[in-house]
Amino acid sequence: MTQPRSRPAKLSGGERLLFLTDDQLRQGVELMFFAYRDMVADADRVLAERGYGRAHHRCLHFIWRRPGLSVAELLDILSVTKQSLNRVLRQLVRDGLVESRVGQADRRQRLLRLTPRGEDLVRDLANAQNARMRRVFLEAGPEAVHGFKTVLAGMIDEGRRAAVLDLVEDRFPEGGKR
């Protein structure tokens, strides 16, 4: 930091590791900040119309992805405290977007699923957010998208990475759970 950014020409043939300078890393971090901010803004607009926030979005999204999951499983995905999740979940149940059933096998559990109205909102949110992604993916091309995903996957904490990728890529190693 505070070093002169030397910039010796472009990536020339045998030039390796030039993409690992502090400057390159900083650019990666800054791009994550700006891109993430603008990405979530799309969904925020839809949420604001209905008086919800990002916490509600995340909650709805992962219930949609794994219908019938327990509160504990959702807690694990979101990495928040159960008290924090519960406030949000209570609103969604009260408003009829999420249904909470007592588990049959273990009656301590509450198993969550979307109601039809919940599915409607999730669809609206996905449409808002996917529009940006679709345009960008199309412009950038499959090569770039592949690199994008590779880097993002690598940024996930090592200990959780496998489980998160199972979720994202729709593999369900513990799938018989409900």
Place this chain on the structure above:
Amino acid sequence: MTQPRSRPAKLSGGERLLFLTDDQLRQGVELMFFAYRDMVADADRVLAERGYGRAHHRCLHFIWRRPGLSVAELLDILSVTKQSLNRVLRQLVRDGLVESRVGQADRRQRLLRLTPRGEDLVRDLANAQNARMRRVFLEAGPEAVHGFKTVLAGMIDEGRRAAVLDLVEDRFPEGGKR
């Protein structure tokens, strides 16, 4: 740069547009969520030791990047309200991490720069965050990193993209401003 770089094969076959399915878009969004969350956690740990939050980090970071910028310019980069920024900025000035000087050309302005102690904290924060980026970039390789950046850049709101990329890539088109 935004051109699809014509490297055939290498990906999952010769199929076209398969990377634009709703499922692929969803994966992109989810990966952004998980990767961003884990990335900022690195800096959060350093911040928590000193009693600061992410708002302080962003503030310090962009003052470091553009020493001598005005409050209005910082406001524009961060896209928050001045009340919100001011609370944070006041703490940083009080704690001696940021210096606020009256502008010479326009004495209404307050021009911001880091003190040596501010630079120390920025360095610590950058080290914490860069460690993850460096490992990931190294593992993923320059091709993937290029794709990563291309996609992120495309996700920035079109109206602001050019200005943001000037900032990120260290070009200063409006650089004579102070």
Place this chain on the structure above:
DNA sequence: CATTTTAAGTCAGGCTTGTTGACATTCCAA
């Protein structure tokens, strides 16, 4: 010069989303 506009800062109050702590319920295993 008088007026208007701009830059910055402040006070008051509200919302979302995160936190801890205390507690009730349910299940299971010693």
Place this chain on the structure above:
DNA sequence: TTGGAATGTCAACAAGCCTGACTTAAAATG
């Protein structure tokens, strides 16, 4: 049967964002 673990709820608080309504100072404008 009893104690511990898992699950969920209630209450209180903090961070960090927001809006709205000002004030002060300086610059720009007519």
